[in-house]
Amino acid sequence: MSTVSVSAPAPALRPSRKTPPPEISATTPPLTPPLKTSALPDENIPVDIDIPDNYVQHTIRTTKPLPPITLSNIWTEVNWLNFVILTGTPVLSIYGFWTTKLYWKTAIFSIVYYYFTGLGITAGYHRLWAHRSYNASKPLQYFLALAGSGAVQGSIKWWSRGHRAHHRYTDTDLDPYGAHHGLLWSHIGWMLIKPRRKPGVADVSDLSRSPIVRWQHKNYTYLLILMALIVPTVVAGLGWGDWRGGFFFAGAARLVFVHHSTFCVNSLAHYLGETPFDDKHTPRDHFVTALVTIGEGYHNFHHQFPMDYRNAIKWYQYDPTKWFIIVCKKLGLASHLKSFPENEVRKGQLTMGLKKLRKTQDLLQWPQDSNDLPVISWDSFQVQAEKRPLILISGFIHDVSSFMDEHPGGRHLLAKHIGKDATTAFFGGVYDHSNAAHNLLAMMRVGVLHGGLELEFERAIPPSQKLRVMRANEVGSPYASSTGVVSDSESGDR
Numbered sequence: 298m299s300t301v302s303v304s305a306p307a308p309a310l311r312p313s314r315k316t317p318p319p320e321i322s323a324t325t326p327p328l329t330p331p332l333k334t335s336a337l338p339d340e341n342i343p344v345d346i347d348i349p350d351n352y353v354q355h356t357i358r359t360t361k362p363l364p365p366i367t368l369s370n371i372w373t374e375v376n377w378l379n380f381v382i383l384t385g386t387p388v389l390s391i392y393g394f395w396t397t398k399l400y401w402k403t404a405i406f407s408i409v410y411y412y413f414t415g416l417g418i419t420a421g422y423h424r425l426w427a428h429r430s431y432n433a434s435k436p437l438q439y440f441l442a443l444a445g446s447g448a449v450q451g452s453i454k455w456w457s458r459g460h461r462a463h464h465r466y467t468d469t470d471l472d473p474y475g476a477h478h479g480l481l482w483s484h485i486g487w488m489l490i491k492p493r494r495k496p497g498v499a500d501v502s503d504l505s506r507s508p509i510v511r512w513q514h515k516n517y518t519y520l521l522i523l524m525a526l527i528v529p530t531v532v533a534g535l536g537w538g539d540w541r542g543g544f545f546f547a548g549a550a551r552l553v554f555v556h557h558s559t560f561c562v563n564s565l566a567h568y569l570g571e572t573p574f575d576d577k578h579t580p581r582d583h584f585v586t587a588l589v590t591i592g593e594g595y596h597n598f599h600h601q602f603p604m605d606y607r608n609a610i611k612w613y614q615y616d617p618t619k620w621f622i623i624v625c626k627k628l629g630l631a632s633h634l635k636s637f638p639e640n641e642v643r644k645g646q647l648t649m650g651l652k653k654l655r656k657t658q659d660l661l662q663w664p665q666d667s668n669d670l671p672v673i674s675w676d677s678f679q680v681q682a683e684k685r686p687l688i689l690i691s692g693f694i695h696d697v698s699s700f701m702d703e704h705p706g707g708r709h710l711l712a713k714h715i716g717k718d719a720t721t722a723f724f725g726g727v728y729d730h731s732n733a734a735h736n737l738l739a740m741m742r743v744g745v746l747h748g749g750l751e752l753e754f755e756r757a758i759p760p761s762q763k764l765r766v767m768r769a770n771e772v773g774s775p776y777a778s779s780t781g782v783v784s785d786s787e788s789g790d791r
């Protein structure tokens with residue numbers, strides 16, 4: 298969800314305004330006032346205002362990606378600015394570790410500065426500007442804009458435009474860091490190499506209207522140098538005389554950690570973990586990802602509910618960015634924290650739970666259903682019961698030969714009911730059998746007594762089938778009327 302590029306964004310697609318406005322006769326008043334587009338600066342018009350309905354498929358089909366990277370073209374295809382920053386800072390850090398003594402004050406300050414600049418990205422760039430998940434006061438916006446500049450991931454506007462495209466076109470070629478291109482690509486490859494395709498259209502006209510975003514975009518290069526290197530060096534230098542440590546540890550090494558922390562949201566968070574809310578796309582939830590990304594690791598939730606100020610919804614999950622936003626609210630610096638309705642969040646969890654249960658259900662063996670069994674008359678039942686031990690219970694005829702010696706109540710109780718209706722005895726008359734006993738009995742079905750099921754429909758359903766997971770396109774099944782749950786109608790579950 299980030300980049301180190303400091304260049305201005307590529308010119309975004311502008312809506313065409315070539316069509317002249319329809320002529321309105323003097324006698325017919327217009328239904329709606331004509332758009333005063335000329336009065337608005339270009340940046341205030343959403344870039345996707347005229348987007349065609351088949352934009353995604355059409356763009357992927359009709360625009361050619363740049364050729365794949367080979368040994369012969371790699372030199373011209375590398376994004377050298379990003380390359381130098383992303384390889385230079387680790388080299389600088391390693392040199393610093395070799396040549397500079399690490400004082401504990403500098404070590405602590407580096408960790409604090411890591412969280413400061415990291416929060417600039419997570420609470421600022423990401424949750425405030427890219428997703429508008431809360432409102433921030435001016436002081437908080439300046440704080441986050443400065444902090445985020447120190448993370449060297451491009452300006453707020455540039456970053457948010459890419460991130461909005463990531464959400465809008467997840468797992469397609471219009472996603473600037475699509476996880477479907479592999480872990481290395483989504484982590485860092487997409488920044489080291491020139492984009493193979495222009496990211497899909499994403500509107501940031503709301504950000505263009507923000508004076509603070511505009512100020513940060515305009516002065517980004519200076520703010521970057523100031524916040525990434527000068528401030529940490531000066532704080533450690535003036536604070537406790539460790540100029541060198543401030544530069545190498547709180548400046549360079551801290552920057553490497555912040556970079557890869559954010560990059561993990563694009564790579565690891567689309568690769569490692571569970572999908573508790575939806576499995577349509579690659580984003581996943583994992584504690585380890587949360588730990589290394591200042592709480593952005595509950596990415597499955599985040600892609601489902603991107604305007605929610607939280608990533609983690611449970612109190613014990615690690616989401617310091619959420620805690621930071623809550624503290625800001627308590628201090629009066631943040632307001633209008635958005636959270637998705639709990640009812641809808643739980644629906645996603647239920648669907649995923651049902652999918653898991655459906656898998657378990659499909660792995661089990663189930664009794665034959667009445668449509669697959671022969672219908673037998675009472676007389677025929679009598680004749681066949683002479684040859685093998687058949688017992689009638691709630692409309693179904695069961696062959697109990699394999700169970701005669703296993704019956705906990707003794708063989709004699711079964712023998713006594715061969716060729717008879719044992720429904721009353723089974724359901725409490727002699728013994729009120731357990732659910733397990735009823736489930737097992739159903740596995741011994743060999744036929745249906747003619748006219749028998751109509752009378753005993755309710756008691757004929759074994760307990761294990763009274764509540765089942767079914768897809769919407771399966772409700773025509775014989776047990777549809779008695780099931781409590783219906784799953785999705787997707788043809789293929791993952």
Ligand SMILES: [Zn+2]
Nearest residue numbers: 562563580596
């Ligand atoms: Zn993502």
Ligand SMILES: [Zn+2]
Nearest residue numbers: 460464599603
């Ligand atoms: Zn996001």
